[in-house]
Amino acid sequence: MIYLAAIFVCLVGGAAALVTRSDKSRPLILPVVGAVHFALAINIIWGSPVAPSYGILHIDPPGKIVLLVVSLLFLAISFYAVGYLRYRLSRSNRVLCFCMLMLLGAMTLVICTDHLGVMWIAMEATTLSSAPLVYFNRTRLSLEATWKFLLICSVGIAMALLGSFLIAYSALIRGLTPSMSIPSLIQQAPHLDIVWLRAGFVFLLVGYGTKMGLAPMHTWKPDTYGEAPGMVGAFMSGGLTSCAFLLLIRVQRILAAGGQGPWTRHLLIFMGLLSMLFAAVFMLGQRDIKRLLAYSSVEHMGILALGLGIGGIALIGALLHVINNGLTKGVLFLSAGNIHRAYESKSIPEVSGAIRRLPVSGTLFLLGFIAITGSPPFGPFVSEFMILNGSIARGHYFAAVAFLLLLFIIFLGMGRTVLTAVHGRPSVAARHTPYQDNIWTAAPIVATLLLVLIIGLFIPAPLANVLQQAGTYMGVKP
Amino acid sequence: MFASLITKILDVVILLMMPPLLPGIINRVKAWFAGRKGPPLLQTYFDLRRLIGKQSVISSATTWVFPAGPFIVLGMVVTAGLLMPLGPAQAPIHFEGDLILLVYLLGAARFFTALAAMDTGSSFEGMGAAREIAFAVIAEPALFMVLLVLVTAGWQSSGVSAVHSAAGGLSGYLSLSTLLLPSAHAVVSGRMQAALILSAVALFIILLAECGRIPVDDPNTHLELTMRHEVMILDNSGRLLAAQTYASSMKLLILSALLVHLLLPRNAGLTDLSVGAWILCLLGMVLTVGIVGIVESFMARLRLKLIPMLLASAFLLGGFAFLLLIG
Amino acid sequence: MLTAKSSVLGGLISALALAACSGLPSLAASRRNAGRMISTTLLVAGCALGITVLAGYWLGGAPSYIWSLPWNSPFGPPQIRLDALAAFFLFPVFLIAGAGSIYGLGYWAQKNHPASGGRLTLFWGIMTAAMAMVVLAGQMVVFLSAWEIMAMAGYFLLVTDDSQPNVRRAAWIYLIAAHLAALSLIAMCVLLHGMTGTFALWPRRLPADPGGISVAVFLLALAGFGAKAGLAPMHFWLPDAHAAAPGHVSAFFSGVMLTMGVYGLMRVAAIFADPPLWWGGTFLTVGAGTALLAGIWAIAQTDFKRMMALSSIENMGIIAMALGLAEIGISTRSPVLAALGVCGALLHMLNHSLFKPLLFLCAGAVIHAVHRRGVEGLGGLARNMPRTFTVSLVGALAISGIPPLNGFVSEWIIFFAFMVAGSTSGPQATAALPLAVLALCGAATFAAYITWISLIFLGRSKTDATAIAHDPGRSMLAPMIVLAGLCVVLGTVPAALAEILNRAAGAWSPAGPLPDIRSIVPFHIFTVLGIVLLAGAAIVGIALRRHRSRRAMPAAVTTDLVPAFAAVETWNCGFSPRVGRAAYTGGSMLQMPTHWFRSVIRPRWLRPRIEGIFPLPAEACRESPDPLLDYLINPLAARISRTVDRFRRLHGGKSQIYILYMLLILLILTLSIFVTA
Amino acid sequence: MISMYILNAVLVLVILLNMYALGAGRMSSLVRTAAMQGVLLALLPEIALGSRGLMPFAVTAITLGVKGMLIPWLLLRALRNTNVKKEVEPLIGFMPSILLGALVTGTALTLSGILSAPRHPLGLMVMPTAISTLFTGFLLLTARVKAVTQAIGFLILENGIYVFGLLLLAAVPALVELGILLDVFVGIFVISIILHHINRTFDSMDTRSLAALKE
Numbered sequence A: 001m002i003y004l005a006a007i008f009v010c011l012v013g014g015a016a017a018l019v020t021r022s023d024k025s026r027p028l029i030l031p032v033v034g035a036v037h038f039a040l041a042i043n044i045i046w047g048s049p050v051a052p053s054y055g056i057l058h059i060d061p062p063g064k065i066v067l068l069v070v071s072l073l074f075l076a077i078s079f080y081a082v083g084y085l086r087y088r089l090s091r092s093n094r095v096l097c098f099c100m101l102m103l104l105g106a107m108t109l110v111i112c113t114d115h116l117g118v119m120w121i122a123m124e125a126t127t128l129s130s131a132p133l134v135y136f137n138r139t140r141l142s143l144e145a146t147w148k149f150l151l152i153c154s155v156g157i158a159m160a161l162l163g164s165f166l167i168a169y170s171a172l173i174r175g176l177t178p179s180m181s182i183p184s185l186i187q188q189a190p191h192l193d194i195v196w197l198r199a200g201f202v203f204l205l206v207g208y209g210t211k212m213g214l215a216p217m218h219t220w221k222p223d224t225y226g227e228a229p230g231m232v233g234a235f236m237s238g239g240l241t242s243c244a245f246l247l248l249i250r251v252q253r254i255l256a257a258g259g260q261g262p263w264t265r266h267l268l269i270f271m272g273l274l275s276m277l278f279a280a281v282f283m284l285g286q287r288d289i290k291r292l293l294a295y296s297s298v299e300h301m302g303i304l305a306l307g308l309g310i311g312g313i314a315l316i317g318a319l320l321h322v323i324n325n326g327l328t329k330g331v332l333f334l335s336a337g338n339i340h341r342a343y344e345s346k347s348i349p350e351v352s353g354a355i356r357r358l359p360v361s362g363t364l365f366l367l368g369f370i371a372i373t374g375s376p377p378f379g380p381f382v383s384e385f386m387i388l389n390g391s392i393a394r395g396h397y398f399a400a401v402a403f404l405l406l407l408f409i410i411f412l413g414m415g416r417t418v419l420t421a422v423h424g425r426p427s428v429a430a431r432h433t434p435y436q437d438n439i440w441t442a443a444p445i446v447a448t449l450l451l452v453l454i455i456g457l458f459i460p461a462p463l464a465n466v467l468q469q470a471g472t473y474m475g476v477k478p
Numbered sequence B: 001m002f003a004s005l006i007t008k009i010l011d012v013v014i015l016l017m018m019p020p021l022l023p024g025i026i027n028r029v030k031a032w033f034a035g036r037k038g039p040p041l042l043q044t045y046f047d048l049r050r051l052i053g054k055q056s057v058i059s060s061a062t063t064w065v066f067p068a069g070p071f072i073v074l075g076m077v078v079t080a081g082l083l084m085p086l087g088p089a090q091a092p093i094h095f096e097g098d099l100i101l102l103v104y105l106l107g108a109a110r111f112f113t114a115l116a117a118m119d120t121g122s123s124f125e126g127m128g129a130a131r132e133i134a135f136a137v138i139a140e141p142a143l144f145m146v147l148l149v150l151v152t153a154g155w156q157s158s159g160v161s162a163v164h165s166a167a168g169g170l171s172g173y174l175s176l177s178t179l180l181l182p183s184a185h186a187v188v189s190g191r192m193q194a195a196l197i198l199s200a201v202a203l204f205i206i207l208l209a210e211c212g213r214i215p216v217d218d219p220n221t222h223l224e225l226t227m228r229h230e231v232m233i234l235d236n237s238g239r240l241l242a243a244q245t246y247a248s249s250m251k252l253l254i255l256s257a258l259l260v261h262l263l264l265p266r267n268a269g270l271t272d273l274s275v276g277a278w279i280l281c282l283l284g285m286v287l288t289v290g291i292v293g294i295v296e297s298f299m300a301r302l303r304l305k306l307i308p309m310l311l312a313s314a315f316l317l318g319g320f321a322f323l324l325l326i327g
Numbered sequence C: 001m002l003t004a005k006s007s008v009l010g011g012l013i014s015a016l017a018l019a020a021c022s023g024l025p026s027l028a029a030s031r032r033n034a035g036r037m038i039s040t041t042l043l044v045a046g047c048a049l050g051i052t053v054l055a056g057y058w059l060g061g062a063p064s065y066i067w068s069l070p071w072n073s074p075f076g077p078p079q080i081r082l083d084a085l086a087a088f089f090l091f092p093v094f095l096i097a098g099a100g101s102i103y104g105l106g107y108w109a110q111k112n113h114p115a116s117g118g119r120l121t122l123f124w125g126i127m128t129a130a131m132a133m134v135v136l137a138g139q140m141v142v143f144l145s146a147w148e149i150m151a152m153a154g155y156f157l158l159v160t161d162d163s164q165p166n167v168r169r170a171a172w173i174y175l176i177a178a179h180l181a182a183l184s185l186i187a188m189c190v191l192l193h194g195m196t197g198t199f200a201l202w203p204r205r206l207p208a209d210p211g212g213i214s215v216a217v218f219l220l221a222l223a224g225f226g227a228k229a230g231l232a233p234m235h236f237w238l239p240d241a242h243a244a245a246p247g248h249v250s251a252f253f254s255g256v257m258l259t260m261g262v263y264g265l266m267r268v269a270a271i272f273a274d275p276p277l278w279w280g281g282t283f284l285t286v287g288a289g290t291a292l293l294a295g296i297w298a299i300a301q302t303d304f305k306r307m308m309a310l311s312s313i314e315n316m317g318i319i320a321m322a323l324g325l326a327e328i329g330i331s332t333r334s335p336v337l338a339a340l341g342v343c344g345a346l347l348h349m350l351n352h353s354l355f356k357p358l359l360f361l362c363a364g365a366v367i368h369a370v371h372r373r374g375v376e377g378l379g380g381l382a383r384n385m386p387r388t389f390t391v392s393l394v395g396a397l398a399i400s401g402i403p404p405l406n407g408f409v410s411e412w413i414i415f416f417a418f419m420v421a422g423s424t425s426g427p428q429a430t431a432a433l434p435l436a437v438l439a440l441c442g443a444a445t446f447a448a449y450i451t452w453i454s455l456i457f458l459g460r461s462k463t464d465a466t467a468i469a470h471d472p473g474r475s476m477l478a479p480m481i482v483l484a485g486l487c488v489v490l491g492t493v494p495a496a497l498a499e500i501l502n503r504a505a506g507a508w509s510p511a512g513p514l515p516d517i518r519s520i521v522p523f524h525i526f527t528v529l530g531i532v533l534l535a536g537a538a539i540v541g542i543a544l545r546r547h548r549s550r551r552a553m554p555a556a557v558t559t560d561l562v563p564a565f566a567a568v569e570t571w572n573c574g575f576s577p578r579v580g581r582a583a584y585t586g587g588s589m590l591q592m593p594t595h596w597f598r599s600v601i602r603p604r605w606l607r608p609r610i611e612g613i614f615p616l617p618a619e620a621c622r623e624s625p626d627p628l629l630d631y632l633i634n635p636l637a638a639r640i641s642r643t644v645d646r647f648r649r650l651h652g653g654k655s656q657i658y659i660l661y662m663l664l665i666l667l668i669l670t671l672s673i674f675v676t677a
Numbered sequence D: 001m002i003s004m005y006i007l008n009a010v011l012v013l014v015i016l017l018n019m020y021a022l023g024a025g026r027m028s029s030l031v032r033t034a035a036m037q038g039v040l041l042a043l044l045p046e047i048a049l050g051s052r053g054l055m056p057f058a059v060t061a062i063t064l065g066v067k068g069m070l071i072p073w074l075l076l077r078a079l080r081n082t083n084v085k086k087e088v089e090p091l092i093g094f095m096p097s098i099l100l101g102a103l104v105t106g107t108a109l110t111l112s113g114i115l116s117a118p119r120h121p122l123g124l125m126v127m128p129t130a131i132s133t134l135f136t137g138f139l140l141l142t143a144r145v146k147a148v149t150q151a152i153g154f155l156i157l158e159n160g161i162y163v164f165g166l167l168l169l170a171a172v173p174a175l176v177e178l179g180i181l182l183d184v185f186v187g188i189f190v191i192s193i194i195l196h197h198i199n200r201t202f203d204s205m206d207t208r209s210l211a212a213l214k215e
Helices: A002-019 A026-046 A061-086 A094-111 A116-137 A140-172 A182-191 A194-212 A220-227 A230-257 A261-283 A289-310 A313-343 A359-372 A379-393 A397-422 A439-457 A461-473 B002-017 B021-034 B043-053 B065-083 B098-119 B123-158 B190-210 B238-263 B275-298 B304-326 C004-021 C023-028 C033-059 C084-107 C114-136 C140-161 C165-196 C213-229 C238-244 C247-269 C277-299 C304-331 C335-370 C386-399 C406-422 C427-432 C435-457 C474-492 C494-508 C523-543 C591-596 C627-650 C655-673 D002-023 D027-049 D054-081 D094-110 D126-143 D147-166 D174-202
Strands: B057-059 C065-068 C079-082 C566-568 C604-606 C621-623
Touching: A002 A026, A002 A094, A026 A061, A026 A094, A026 A461, A061 A094, A061 A230, A061 A313, A061 A439, A061 A461, A094 A116, A094 A230, A116 A140, A116 A194, A116 A220, A116 A230, A116 D174, A140 A182, A140 A194, A140 A220, A140 A230, A140 C655, A140 D126, A140 D147, A140 D174, A182 A230, A194 A230, A194 A261, A194 A289, A194 C655, A220 A230, A220 A289, A230 A261, A230 A289, A230 A313, A261 A289, A261 A397, A261 C627, A261 C655, A289 A313, A289 A359, A289 A379, A289 A397, A313 A359, A313 A379, A313 A439, A313 A461, A359 A379, A359 A397, A359 A439, A379 A397, A379 A439, A379 C140, A379 C165, A397 C165, B002 B065, B021 B043, B021 B238, B021 B275, B043 B238, B057 B065, B065 B098, B065 B238, B065 C523, B098 B123, B098 B238, B098 C406, B098 C435, B123 B190, B123 B304, B123 C406, B123 C427, B123 C435, B123 C591, B190 B238, B190 B275, B190 B304, B238 B275, B304 C427, C004 C033, C004 C065, C004 C079, C004 C114, C023 C033, C023 C114, C033 C084, C033 C114, C079 C084, C079 C114, C084 C114, C084 C247, C084 C335, C084 C474, C084 C494, C114 C140, C114 C247, C140 C165, C140 C238, C140 C247, C165 C213, C165 C238, C165 C247, C213 C247, C213 C277, C213 C304, C238 C247, C238 C304, C247 C277, C247 C304, C247 C335, C277 C304, C277 C427, C277 C435, C277 C591, C304 C335, C304 C406, C304 C427, C304 C435, C335 C386, C335 C406, C335 C474, C335 C494, C386 C406, C386 C435, C386 C474, C406 C427, C406 C435, C406 C474, C406 C523, C474 C494, C474 C523, C494 C523, C655 D126, D002 D027, D002 D094, D002 D126, D002 D147, D027 D054, D027 D147, D054 D147, D054 D174, D094 D126, D126 D147, D147 D174
Parallel strands: B057 C566
Antiparallel strands: C065 C079, C604 C621
16 A cells, blocks of 8 residues: 555654744654655555556556656655745744645645546645645735635636536446546546536646646746745645646546547647737746746647647657656745745845845756756756647647747746846845855755756656656557 | 060150150140140140249159159059050950059058148148048949959850859959950850949049049149149159159050950950050040030039039949949 | 877867866856966866877878767767868867967956856867867768757856846847757757768768758758858847857857858758759849848847857858859869869858957957947047057957968959859859858958047047046966967968868868869969068058157157158147047947948937027937847747737646546547548 | 425525515515525425435435524624614615516526426426526625625525536535535524624624725
């Protein structure tokens, strides 16, 4: 029961966090859990050639990729958290540590199940456990952000529940035994009622799309990521959204088995491009670096949806992009968090000359920007290139043109702010804040960025293997 | 072989000896029209001899560019002259594409004239140099257009198109000495003649501009504000002035030779040693400068802002000629 | 036993690795000069190794090599390929990178710029390696990666002095253009992959393309590579970037980075065995337009680095024209025209990457000496900086195409190609018309560089800014002298390059072998001409050797050639002789052509109001910003940002509205349920 | 058969409660309406399907406790504690809201034949009721000013999904069902806590003060 072990580790860690008294030593639980979880994740992903299945607990190849991202990202964040929380001793981090671990556990459950109902439960659990994380700063703005996050995501997740029911209903209406388990749904798929199946997909798309942050359900994202601590933003934008995307992949697979593949693809391409468009519009002239990153997350969710919608090599690209986006978002949010600490502001023009004020974090932020906008030699370039390649190969010329144009606009919007923030001279006030880069807050970011760089240069064989598995699983012809 | 040696020597002699005559002719023509007696025909020769013997006055603001300039200019113009067939025979130096070199050498001469002028640091010389280089921006394309017409006409009349021939088959069709010396077998069309006449008109305008004649420039006035070439050499004296004067008259010779050859009938079939042909060519040059003199007698210097129009019209004439030719 | 192939690969890879890592010591020891010295040594060693390998490669007959690297990538193994064309473009990369880095020792000295010096050195090395890799790339992903790394490294070189707002602005515009170019190239590569089914670069001699994809490929390549080369209208980033960068960085950009665009254009031009005629026509038109506009814009500039940048654009336009002629030659099956065109383009590219860096280095030396960028207020520097003056003059003569310097040879070939093109029958003879543009550009270049040379070095100083100026140190002077020497050598002995040109042209030609360039171009005559002219200049020089006059006049000198110079003041109509300020300025020198072409240049006249009987002292000046940037791009950007601002209200903070969005999208998607597939 | 009558009667009651919720002018009555709806729905499986064992019974009991008592108590406490106005502030008026709700309900009822599964033991009323309730929830979420009203809207939205879930009781394992319910409860619980914080921090329930984060 290796899946349960991975979840159990988080629960135990959470319990330990609750009982630990010292705010100084409590964060150390995070790296411990992170390391164990990572080891278990490695075992799940590469431990056996065929993933074991225990009842509703099972991991599919796309899930392995997401699990890898989540676990890796958490590992990096957990080390970062130790350094970060040293600067935040003014308030208790008990809830923060507990909820981070609960979030990890819930995400692991999302990944390691093949039952739509359980997925929903776990997904709702992620919403609930991340709400206190958003409210960590205890300011009016963070309260407002939490409220909006909670309200919109709850409504969204309710839609997802309805969608899951609708898919089961599509079996019922044809007189079949309704089920919410994915293997049996795949089996039933050719006989399911098309209209209800499609309706189920629409609701699931809107529901999990909300969690993913696809436009126009993305409205919670800038507020939440803007007000949450950087590490929380990193974990949510890199891990949580990837989990939501995983659910869409799984649902899409059911639809495809039911012969509705082309229809879902059109929807996904539409939503993907719409998300990129919204992100592009709101990134132009965005002065708040964390909100900027939130919109970048919206953009990349759009890219993922687009890749899934296009299919073929683009789907492999999208899966690779899950890793690239997750890790790069980690780099960006964590370094933005450091900048936020150092400047006690997250908007230009207060933030300027970050490279001078924080040579390491500033440079990392800049490199993260270069990576996330799809510049080689970083990973996102490879995956975006694959998506573009796929869209041409499969005849989606309009999508390809729109994709490139929107990437350009996004580059403009993002570049303007990021470059203004990193270049120039820091203000006098910013030079006298206590924060300085240290090994805890810088090394995890450097390591993450190195991984992004490695993926950009070449795909390590084990990873290529998992990608290939996922491709075969999703019916991509090599 | 012997004949070609003779013609080459003849060519060099004309090139070196004849230039100072031309300003004299112009001045005589002008004087005749004005009803004056005018200076002697050989006045420029006398001036040159006197200047060579004189001491130079050199500004302390200058560098080596100033004294070297006139000699470099002279060297460039003489080299250019060696590329131009003055009579009915091939020039002393001729090769594939020498016509491009000719323009570049004249350009180099202009470069150093302007540079030497700027070396004095005087605002008067600056004015002259500014005008010189500004007018060149329009005059140069016009001159190239004329040459393009010449090349295209030459190729069309030869009946061969080197573009389609394989490796290395150009056989001299881009050389002034081939293009300007009509062969008896040339194929001539009315269209071609019209194009050549048009380009000759263009060339005449260019000649007026390049050699600093009225209506573009006034070589005689000493009101600095109206001058171009003369004001550039305002600080030159002695041998420096001699070199400049000599070089500018040689430029006049080269361009008028080009004009004359452009107007020779394309199928005239001139031979190297025919005395008549030599005299015809020389007379043509004299006639050309004579016309320059007539123009100078009857026209005033144009207003500065009209000069670009004049030069642009030369360019357009060349362009029309080309289109006429290939149309 | 090393084969020739593997030793070339090994040599090139080590050269690239040396270059790429050369900045690390300097970055690590940013406070000390030693790190910088080690870095520069490493880089120069890498460049020297690269040049040595190239020399060996040429001597070995320049065969075509392809290496597949053992590497796991979703796009097949990365490939590196070297052929004669690539080798031709590699040479300037190594040369200018090496020369520039030595120059940088003095120009951007570590002790004056401890922080940015290390960064500059680091990205200089990365840029060198990336550019070499762009040329060597044999696979799309390798190429795109190298391209983007080059663009980014260029950005960081550009923002070396990032405390200056104008530098940041120029860098930002550069980055926009670079990104636009990169995206175009990504799209181009994807389409190429769709066409050929392989990720290998560069496809050659493909049969005709039945679908219309090749049109898109061509246009995207033109946009992408054209933006890098600075072809109008994608040139808008270039003048500001070159003006804002440190001197040797401008030299690097203009001498080498722009040619990467040319390289790409050449590769794309060779895709089809029988390219459509309009390809060549488009190259020719775009090139002519670029050269014309840039030539005219250049003469209106008073900031001489902007002027030089515009002159780079102009030269890129000339190269594009030559490439267009070559392409027309291929399309019309005229090997002579094709050979002339491609050799003209290649040679002019090489020449430009010698004299333009030289000029930028000279400009940098002047800026270094007087700490100002405009030509205004300078003058008379030839006396303070005689060596800089001499090399600057060589550069100016070379770029103006004055024989016997190298610019003349390539311009001669291109003129020649035009004349050959004009001699075809049929409508393609109109291809000769841009000859006029080339002539105009030549004259405009003349005008611009005469102005530059004379206002900076000649005459009298207009202010006392020049009083302390002096020739730069050896580390700055040596690269300038080397480049100037190369300009002279290549101008006098162009035949030395003939074989290399032949091979490079052969490696380019998409349609069979081309005729030997030596059979068309009389290289030996250039050599004779060069020797004669140089000898003449030497004679004049010797004859003008000054020596003291025997007469007792103060400061009177005499020489063999001109007897008895009497040194007096310049005659100035009786006005106070020592007032340098009355002389022509950058603004006034080329005011006339600026005025003629004002509708294209769109200069801004800043005229003071002079009123009253005793008016106050006033200044008038002229600015000539880039019209495209000023009248199109900036207003457009402002309008777009206003429009976008209107959309921002969508995110107004009300949760009710947000939920309404969800309801709306739910409704829309629900409607799509009933769309049958 | 009798259970079918009761079922249909309860469902009609749920629809009526929807209308009442849309027209309710006082916060407390709105809260009570939602609670009553929750209680009715919790009892529904027991009434309609008879006893199915211990586990579903436990589910019913928990639902009753949470939806009928805990959540209303939390919400009412939030209302009582402060000096907020006790009136519901509509963005779309009460009457138009009711009309809109009625329109959607009517449409759903008309289309019930198409929407429902043939021969489903629970008959034709479930689907229209679910749609009506869902829409009511959405309307309260989007057309009311106060944060508490939004929470209640969400509650009603969940009720709608619950009604729909009745059709699929067979498809969902009891453990999963329990999990879903638990999540819903914790969700509403967390929302209530946040409401409480909002109340304390802003001294109002007005979402207009919750609009500082915007572009």
